Amino acid sequence: MSKSYYIGLMSGTSMDGVDAVLVEFEQQQPRLIASHSEPMPRSLLKGLTRLCLPGNDEINLQGNLDRAVGQLFAQAVNNLLANNAIPAEQITAIGSHGQTIRHMPNLDMGFTLQIGDPNTIAALTGINVIADFRRKDIALGGQGAPLVPAFHQQLFAQPGSARIIVNIGGISNITFLPGGADEVVGFDTGPGNTLIDAWINHVHNKPYDEHGAWAATGTTNEQLLNHLLSHSYFALAAPKSTGRELFNQAWLEQQVANFGYLSEADIQSTLLDLTCHSIANDCKKLSDNAELFICGGGAFNDELMLRLANLLPNHKILTTKDIGIAPQWVEGIAFAWLAMRHHHGLSGNLPAVTGASREAILGGLFPAQ
Structure with a gap:
């Protein structure tokens, strides 16, 4: 199997579940190979909803949910691969968006925060993870969104x-x-x-x-x-x-x-x-x-x-x-694409869209080993 296989993970503002897609890239054009949706456990959804409300921040809750979301994302990956009989060794990298719990780019010290510990995902799947895509754009004066x-x-x-x-x-x-x-x-x-x-x-x-x-x-x-x-x-x-x-x-x-x-x-x-x-x-x-x-x-x-x-x-x-792409999988494929761009040292943002001062390679690498 080709080494141009990537997995994209997306959990959006709706927080209804995790979409996992297996994508092959040829000449940077994606081909969807397989997909899987992992439902969000109700207890986890309640915790995330609580954490998303300004004024109710709690560091222990955030730390716990960071690991729990990472485990859920890893479960989505492992189920995707098991359902399609594809070994983890064939995947170049996972592109994980994470779960946004705060997006405040317009403050004097603007920031965005996604949880879903990429170290946990890497450890539980045995696959390199590329995550934290938004903060480089923020660091360059951009909104970090939309990507x-x-x-x-x-x-x-x-x-x-x-x-x-x-x-x-x-x-x-x-x-x-x-x-x-x-x-x-x-x-x-x-x-x-x-x-x-x-x-x-x-x-x-x-x-x-x-x-x-x-x-x-x-x-x-x-x-x-x-x-x-x-x-x-x-x-x-x-x-x-x-x-x-x-x-x-x-x-x-x-x-x-x-x-x-x-x-x-x-x-x-x-x-x-x-x-x-x-x-x-x-x-x-x-x-x-x-x-x-x-x-x-x-x-x-x-x-x-x-x-x-x-x-x-x-x-x-x-x-x-x-x-060419079913509506429910577009964003998941986009984060597989961003992982591919990172892997090849290519930029992933559009300054005209986000307001960043320049193009940049987005995300950080979290090795499985």
């Missing part, structure tokens, strides 16, 4: 064709590929699934609104929607990035406090429209008629896809499956 636009450019750019790649995970980010010599544009648009997941979990104790079915039963309240859209983040110029530090359950409860007369389904519908409007508003600023390709969990929310199409009638809306 996927560099991968989107490599994989999805088409000369003469304007494309927007929209990744809708817990947070949504977009990559504008102009189709010419222009620089790529990319940034976080705001909440993706994080608020709609938080609300249905709060009301119905469900992890997510399958296909957007519950949101579809509600009626969006324009006053609440406009109130949510008036948040200063949406008016910020790129480069910009965000996360659970801003858009979280506590913030949501504050925003809906004066709208107690609304039904719970109406709030869900309004939150879904917040995601759709914030994405659509930015897409319209970038291009009048670009093709949109959706990836991430949002691609499977039928109501979200329908509403986005209604807001962008001049844009053709598809998923990344139509250009």
Whole structure:
């Protein structure tokens, strides 16, 4: 088996599980060989949710969860390999994103923090791990996010064709590929699934609104929607990035406090429209008629896809499956790609996107031996 095999590990803002992908690279172009999703144990999710809330930091909890997430990531790798009868010796490296517990790039001393101890992953899998991809970009004055636009450019750019790649995970980010010599544009648009997941979990104790079915039963309240859209983040110029530090359950409860007369389904519908409007508003600023390709969990929310199409009638809306990669695996493959770039001494960031002072090799190597 070729030594151009890498594994990408991704656990996003939604924290619903770990995606593991086995990828082969030829001429830097990826080919997905196998994939596996490892569910997030409920006890671990509770601990992570607690750790993500500003004001509740606790060093012992962080240290414990760092190891626990590392073990979960290693389990995802070992199950991926076992399910496909592939020996660990055939893998060049694992690219691990880690689990973000704090992303604060705009402080005087900006920082981002991902846990999921790469030493633990390396020890339990016997494979070299490349991790901590975001902090070099932060050190160079960048946002450390989003990092996927560099991968989107490599994989999805088409000369003469304007494309927007929209990744809708817990947070949504977009990559504008102009189709010419222009620089790529990319940034976080705001909440993706994080608020709609938080609300249905709060009301119905469900992890997510399958296909957007519950949101579809509600009626969006324009006053609440406009109130949510008036948040200063949406008016910020790129480069910009965000996360659970801003858009979280506590913030949501504050925003809906004066709208107690609304039904719970109406709030869900309004939150879904917040995601759709914030994405659509930015897409319209970038291009009048670009093709949109959706990836991430949002691609499977039928109501979200329908509403986005209604807001962008001049844009053709598809998923990344139509250009070669199933939507649920794009980010995992991106971190396998970043590991490959690190292994070959190649840069992984786009300064025009993140605001870093220069291109850089991202991540650190954690050897298995």
